[in-house]
Amino acid sequence: MSGYEQLSISELKEQLAQLEGVYEGYKSRNLKLDMSRGKPCPEQLDLSMGMLDLVSSKDTLKASDGMDCRNYGGVDGLPEMKVLFARLLEVDTGEIMIGGSSSLNLMHDMIARAMLLGVYGSEVPWGKLPVVKFLCPSPGYDRHFAICELFQIEMIVIDMQHDGPDMDTIERLVREDEAIKGIWCVPKYSNPDGITYSDEVVDRLAAMPTKAADFRIIWDDAYIVHHLTDQPDLLKNMLAACKKAGNPDRALMFASTSKITFSGSGIAAMAASAANLGFIRKQLSIQTIGPDKINQLRHIRFLPDLEHIQVHMAKQAALIRPKFDSVLSKLEAELGDKHLATWNKPNGGYFISLNTMDGCAKAVVSKAAEAGVTLTQAGATYPYGQDPRDRNIRIAPTYPTLPELESAIDVLCLCVQMVSISKLLS
Numbered sequence: 015m016s017g018y019e020q021l022s023i024s025e026l027k028e029q030l031a032q033l034e035g036v037y038e039g040y041k042s043r044n045l046k047l048d049m050s051r052g053k054p055c056p057e058q059l060d061l062s063m064g065m066l067d068l069v070s071s072k073d074t075l076k077a078s079d080g081m082d083c084r085n086y087g088g089v090d091g092l093p094e095m096k097v098l099f100a101r102l103l104e105v106d107t108g109e110i111m112i113g114g115s116s117s118l119n120l121m122h123d124m125i126a127r128a129m130l131l132g133v134y135g136s137e138v139p140w141g142k143l144p145v146v147k148f149l150c151p152s153p154g155y156d157r158h159f160a161i162c163e164l165f166q167i168e169m170i171v172i173d174m175q176h177d178g179p180d181m182d183t184i185e186r187l188v189r190e191d192e193a194i195k196g197i198w199c200v201p202k203y204s205n206p207d208g209i210t211y212s213d214e215v216v217d218r219l220a221a222m223p224t225k226a227a228d229f230r231i232i233w234d235d236a237y238i239v240h241h242l243t244d245q246p247d248l249l250k251n252m253l254a255a256c257k258k259a260g261n262p263d264r265a266l267m268f269a270s271t272s273k274i275t276f277s278g279s280g281i282a283a284m285a286a287s288a289a290n291l292g293f294i295r296k297q298l299s300i301q302t303i304g305p306d307k308i309n310q311l312r313h314i315r316f317l318p319d320l321e322h323i324q325v326h327m328a329k330q331a332a333l334i335r336p337k338f339d340s341v342l343s344k345l346e347a348e349l350g351d352k353h354l355a356t357w358n359k360p361n362g363g364y365f366i367s368l369n370t371m372d373g374c375a376k377a378v379v380s381k382a383a384e385a386g387v388t389l390t391q392a393g394a395t396y397p398y399g400q401d402p403r404d405r406n407i408r409i410a411p412t413y414p415t416l417p418e419l420e421s422a423i424d425v426l427c428l429c430v431q432m433v434s435i436s437k438l439l440s
């Protein structure tokens with residue numbers, strides 16, 4: 015079928031009536047499908063079950079430097095865990111700090127401390143300033159935006175382009191406005207667009223003049239090894255780029271094993287300049303005597319090096335790639351020739367980002383919910399939950415089973431068509 019915009023009003027009405035019939039059929043099935051969050055499926059988690067057997071009461075539970083992992087200490091992590099994350103993030107071991115189990119927690123605490131105490135090089139704590147602003151490439155990760163809302167940091171929407179955020183706008187804003195203290199970036203397989211920042215974007219972010227001397231790039235490399243194909247996207251190293259550009263303290267990089275081993279029970283880490291880390295370590299030593307080192311030991315035994323991580327992630331990809339393929343082929347089959355929506359085909363990460371016609375996303379999500387399919391709330395991928403064009407829907411294909419996913423996408427495609435036709439008729 016060709017684009018709906020070519021149909022007459024009566025043809026559109028006829029089409030809508032037909033689709034409504036199919037929709038009622040789905041409603042009567044009392045579906046309960048949740049595609050709202052990017053969680054690993056049980057089979058992905060099963061891949062890491064062996065890890066639980068690698069630490070036992072028969073062990074000495076000693077780290078490579080002889081540290082007793084059962085006791086206090088090691089505030090910034092086991093030496094061998096620092097080596098692993100240093101290789102993962104392509105930085106020196108002196109530029110790594112291991113945290114607890116959540117990188118979001120590290121980012122939240124980083125912003126909280128910046129507001130209360132400032133960052134390395136701040137003249138005043140950010141919270142003492144009349145206004146603090148952050149750049150938010152959007153669509154983006156809703157929980158980053160929630161952190162800003164919590165601390166009353168004003169968010170500025172920056173459009174995402176095919177190779178990262180709109181750099182012309184960013185460079186102009188940060189040059190002029192001292193209140194802009196930072197930017198959120200998910201630079202690889204971005205949430206939700208699946209975009210990997212180009213080398214040019216990395217270099218421009220690293221080198222751009224900023225009016226705020228203590229400007230920070232929150233570089234959330236959550237999907238660093240989460241490839242879906244054999245030809246992974248390559249991301250230029252932000253810490254190295256910042257050093258080269260003469261801004262060594264600008265980048266704060268984060269990653270975790272949440273979607274490598276167990277979500278919520280993984281290991282999180284931060285990479286930054288030695289000066290940044292020295293500043294943070296002092297503050298952190300007030301907050302905690304040390305993270306869970308036994309979990310670190312378990313992880314390092316299970317995934318001792320990058321090669322083990324790569325093999326493990328290939329198994330994860332084999333489980334979830336069919337789900338991504340299924341969503342993409344259904345979108346193509348149901349919406350491909352109708353000019354009602356566009357979507358990305360990511361090489362990695364956890365999401366497929368669907369853009370409907372302007373003004374349709376909220377209605378699509380609520381119609382899908384009526385038929386038992388829960389999607390991420392429309393607008394959630396934008397600061398303050400407000401998608402200016404009301405068009406972005408985040409599809410999270412990993413958690414549902416394949417049959418569940420297929421039904422959910424059928425309902426989604428149906429809702430996109432119904433809402434779009436209603437819009438064309440209005």
Ligand code: PLP
Binds near residue numbers: 118236270271
């Ligand atoms: N950052 C991004 C971009 C994410 O998508 C997620 C989870 O979905 C997280 C961070 C959460 O990471 P963690 O489990 O390490 O807190």
